[in-house]
Amino acid sequence: MTSRASSAVEQPPASLAQPTVEASRQVEPTGKYPGALIVVEGIDGSGKSTQLYLLKRWLEIGGYRLHFTEWNSSPLVKSATRRGKQRRLLTPTTFSLLHAADFADRCERQILPLLHSGYLVLADRYIYTAFARDVARNCSPRWLRNLYRFAPVPDITFYFRAPLDVAVKRIMSGRPKLKYYEAGMDLNLSLDRAESFRIFQGRILAQYDEMIESDRFVVMDGTLPVNTLQKQMRQIVKSRIELARFAPKKSARGPM
Amino acid sequence: MTAAKSNRKNGRPKQLSSAAGASPRNYGLPLPGVHDEEFGGSLIVIEGMDGSGRSTQISLLTEWLESEGFAVETMGLRRSGLVAKDIDALLAENTITRMTLTLMYATDFYDQLEHRIIPALRSDFVVLADRYFYTLIARAAARGIERDYLDGLYEMAVRPDLTFWLNVRPEMAFEREFRKSHAISYWESGRDLSLSDDLFQSFILYQAKIKREFEALSDRHGFLELDGEASVVSVNTELRKRIAAHLGIQRTHYRPSAALASLWR
Numbered sequence: 001m002t003s004r005a006s007s008a009v010e011q012p013p014a015s016l017a018q019p020t021v022e023a024s025r026q027v028e029p030t031g032k033y034p035g036a037l038i039v040v041e042g043i044d045g046s047g048k049s050t051q052l053y054l055l056k057r058w059l060e061i062g063g064y065r066l067h068f069t070e071w072n073s074s075p076l077v078k079s080a081t082r083r084g085k086q087r088r089l090l091t092p093t094t095f096s097l098l099h100a101a102d103f104a105d106r107c108e109r110q111i112l113p114l115l116h117s118g119y120l121v122l123a124d125r126y127i128y129t130a131f132a133r134d135v136a137r138n139c140s141p142r143w144l145r146n147l148y149r150f151a152p153v154p155d156i157t158f159y160f161r162a163p164l165d166v167a168v169k170r171i172m173s174g175r176p177k178l179k180y181y182e183a184g185m186d187l188n189l190s191l192d193r194a195e196s197f198r199i200f201q202g203r204i205l206a207q208y209d210e211m212i213e214s215d216r217f218v219v220m221d222g223t224l225p226v227n228t229l230q231k232q233m234r235q236i237v238k239s240r241i242e243l244a245r246f247a248p249k250k251s252a253r254g255p256m
Numbered sequence: 257m258t259a260a261k262s263n264r265k266n267g268r269p270k271q272l273s274s275a276a277g278a279s280p281r282n283y284g285l286p287l288p289g290v291h292d293e294e295f296g297g298s299l300i301v302i303e304g305m306d307g308s309g310r311s312t313q314i315s316l317l318t319e320w321l322e323s324e325g326f327a328v329e330t331m332g333l334r335r336s337g338l339v340a341k342d343i344d345a346l347l348a349e350n351t352i353t354r355m356t357l358t359l360m361y362a363t364d365f366y367d368q369l370e371h372r373i374i375p376a377l378r379s380d381f382v383v384l385a386d387r388y389f390y391t392l393i394a395r396a397a398a399r400g401i402e403r404d405y406l407d408g409l410y411e412m413a414v415r416p417d418l419t420f421w422l423n424v425r426p427e428m429a430f431e432r433e434f435r436k437s438h439a440i441s442y443w444e445s446g447r448d449l450s451l452s453d454d455l456f457q458s459f460i461l462y463q464a465k466i467k468r469e470f471e472a473l474s475d476r477h478g479f480l481e482l483d484g485e486a487s488v489v490s491v492n493t494e495l496r497k498r499i500a501a502h503l504g505i506q507r508t509h510y511r512p513s514a515a516l517a518s519l520w521r
Contacts (some may be wrong), residue, residue: 076356080342080363089338092288093366093412098339101359108353138288146408150355 035115036241037152039126041208042160043201044182045167046222047229051160052124054230055237059120063248067114069106071125077102085181092137095181099130100147107151115152120246127151128159128211136203137187156240157215158233162222164202171197284411287370295377299414300499301388303470304422305463306444307429307436308484309491312519313422314386316492317499320510321382326503329376332386336367347443354399354448361392362409369414377414382503389413390477394469398462399449418502420495421474422484426463430456488521 038055040048052068059066072081081098084090090098114121127148135141162170172194180186183193184200212219218236220229237243281295300317302310318328334340343360346352352360376383389410397403424432433440442448445455446462474481482494492510500508512520 076346076352077339077342077360080339080360084338089367089371091366091370093370094338094363097359097363097366101356101363104355104359105353108355140285140288140412143285143408143411146405149405 033112033115033152034118034245035121036246037111037115037121037123037154037156038237038241039123039128039154039157040160041125041128041132041157041217042162042222043132043164043167043205043208045170046160046162047170047226048158048160048222049124050226051158051220051229051233052122054226055233056122058230058234059122059243059246062243064120064243064246065118065248066120066122066246067110068122069110069124071123071129072099072102074102074105076105085179088180088186090181090186092134092139092186095137095186096130096134096139096144096147103127103130103148104150112152118245120241120243123154126154126157128157128208128215128217131211132204132207135207136184136200156236157217158220158236159208159212159217160220160222160229161205161208164198164205166223167205168198168201281415282412283407283415287366287374287412290370290374295374295414296380297377297382298418298503299373299377299383299385299416300502301385301390301416301419302422302495303387303390303419303479304484305424305426305429305466306441307432308422308424309432309488310386310422312488313492313495314384315516316488316510316512316519317384317495319513319516320496321384321499323510324505327376327379327381329372329381329383330386331368331373331383333361333391334364336364337371338367339364350442350448354396354401358392358396358401358406358409361396362389365389365392365410365413373414385416388416388419390419390470390473390479394466394473397469398446398465418498419477419479420498421470421479421481422491423467423470423481424484426460426467428485429463430459488519 040052042048056066056068077098081102084094084098111121111123130148131141131144134144178193178197183197184203185193185196187196187200189199190196208217211217220232222229224232302313304310314330318330321328334343339360343357343364346357346360373383373385393403393406393410396406430440433444440455440459444462445459446465447455447458449458449462451461452458470479473479480498482491484491496508496510499505
C-alpha cells in the first residue's frame with residue numbers, strides 16, 4: 001500500500017493517487033458475509049420508498065431476519081448537517097463529505113455488522129444517491145467513487161425510473177415547500193425554487209441513467225401501478241436471494 | 257527549495273499555474289467551483305506532533321510577517337465553522353469509528369480551505385497552517401485506513417508553497433506536553449488503538465507510528481525537516497530564513513515584542 005517516491009524534492013506535476021473511476025468501482029458483492037443487501041434508488045417521486053416499504057412488510061410478515069436503513073438517518077452528524085444547511089455553509093465538497101461521514105457511521109455500526117451476522121439489510125437509498133446527486137453538483141466522479149469505496153456492494157439495486165415530469169408532479173402535489181439544497185438552489189440553476197428543483201432532478205436522473213449498466217441496476221418502471229411493481233420486485237428478490245437463509249428457524253410459514 | 261527569483265510589486269513571487277488538469281496548486285483535482293488560478297498569497301504549513309513547538313513558532317512568525325507588512329491568516333485542525341464543535345463532541349464520546357472520524361476531519365479541513373484559505377490566498381495573504389492534511393493522513397493510516405484512499409480524499413487540497421516538519425522524539429514531546437498541561441490526551445496517545453495499558457508506553461508507540469507515516473509523507477512531498485528539539489530561537493531563525501527567501505524579504509532581523517518575549521528562549 002505504501003507508495004514512496006524516491007525523490008525528496010517536491011515534483012509539482014506529480015499527484016496523489018489517481019485511481020481511474022473504473023479502478024475504484026466495485027460491482028460484485030464480496031460475499032464475505034452471510035447477510036444480503038437490497039437497495040432502492042431513484043429520484044424523488046419515483047415511488048421507491050413505497051415499494052421498499054411494501055417489500056419490508058412482506059418480509060416482516062414472513063418472519064425474516066431483516067433490518068431497514070435509510071440514507072441520512074444517523075444522529076451522529078445531524079447537528080452539523082442541520083447547521084450547514086440552515087446557514088448555507090455547505091459547498092459541493094463539504095455537502096458530500098458530511099453525507100459520507102454520516103454513511104460511514106451507519107455502515108460501520110449498522111450495515112456491516114448486520115451483514116456479518118446474517119441479516120437481510122434493506123436500504124432506502126445508498127451510495128448511488130451520493131454519486132448521482134454530488135456529480136450533479138459538479139463533484140468529480142473519480143473522487144466520489146474513492147470516497148465511498150468502503151461500502152459493501154449491494155446484492156440487488158432496484159432503480160425506480162420515472163420520467164422527470166411524472167416524478168416532479170408527484171412531489172409538487174404533496175410537498176410544496178422545497179428546501180434550499182434539496183432544490184439545488186446552491187447551483188444557481190434558477191431563481192425560482194420549483195424550476196431549480198426540476199432542473200436539478202433532471203441532472204440527477206441523467207446520472208442515475210449513466211450507472212444502470214456499470215453498477216448493474218435492476219431498472220423498474222416507476223409509472224406502473226404500485227401493486228404490479230411490488231409483484232415484480234418480490235419475484236426478483238425470490239429469484240436472486242436465497243430467502244430461506246433469513247427465515248426463522250422453527251416457523252415454516254413463508255411469505256406470500 | 258528554490259528561493260523567490262522575481263520580486264513583484266508587493267515583494268513576492270508569482271505562482272505558476274499549469275495548463276492541464278492537475279495543477280501545481282492541487283494534488284490531482286480542482287475543487288468544484290474553484291478554477292485553476294493564480295493565487296497572490298502563499299501557503300506555509302508547519303507540521304509536527306503536539307509538543308514540537310508548532311504554535312509557539314506560528315505566534316512568532318505571525319508577528320514577524322505582520323511587522324514586515326504581510327497580511328496573515330492562520331488555519332489548524334478542528335477550527336472550521338461547520339463541524340469543529342461536532343468533532344469535539346464526537347471525540348469526547350469515544351464511540352466514533354475511525355472512518356467516520358476521518359471523514360469528519362476531512363469535512364473540517366475542506367470547510368476551512370474553501371471558506372478561509374482560498375479566499376485569503378486570493379487576497380494576497382500569507383496563510384500559516386498549524387498542521388495540514390498530512391497529519392490527518394498520518395493519523396488515519398496509523399489506524400489502518402488505506403493510504404491510497406486517503407490520498408484520493410485530499411486530492412483537491414491546495415498544495416503548500418512550503419511545508420516544515422518540526423521533528424521531535426516522542427519522549428521529548430511527552431515531556432513537554434506533560435509539563436504544559438500535566439496530562440496527556442486520550443487521542444494524542446492513541447489510546448483507541450489499545451497499544452498499551454500504560455499511558456506513557458501508549459503515547460510513545462502511537463507517536464512512533466505517526467512518525468513513520470510522516471517519514472513517508474516527507475519523502476513524497478518534500479517537507480523541510482527541522483530539529484524541533486533545538487531552541488525556539490534557532491528554529492525560528494531557520495524558519496524565517498526559508499520563508500524570507502520564498503517571499504522575497506531582504507532583511508530578516510526580528511526581535512519579538514514584549515507580548516511574545518516569554519516565548520523567545
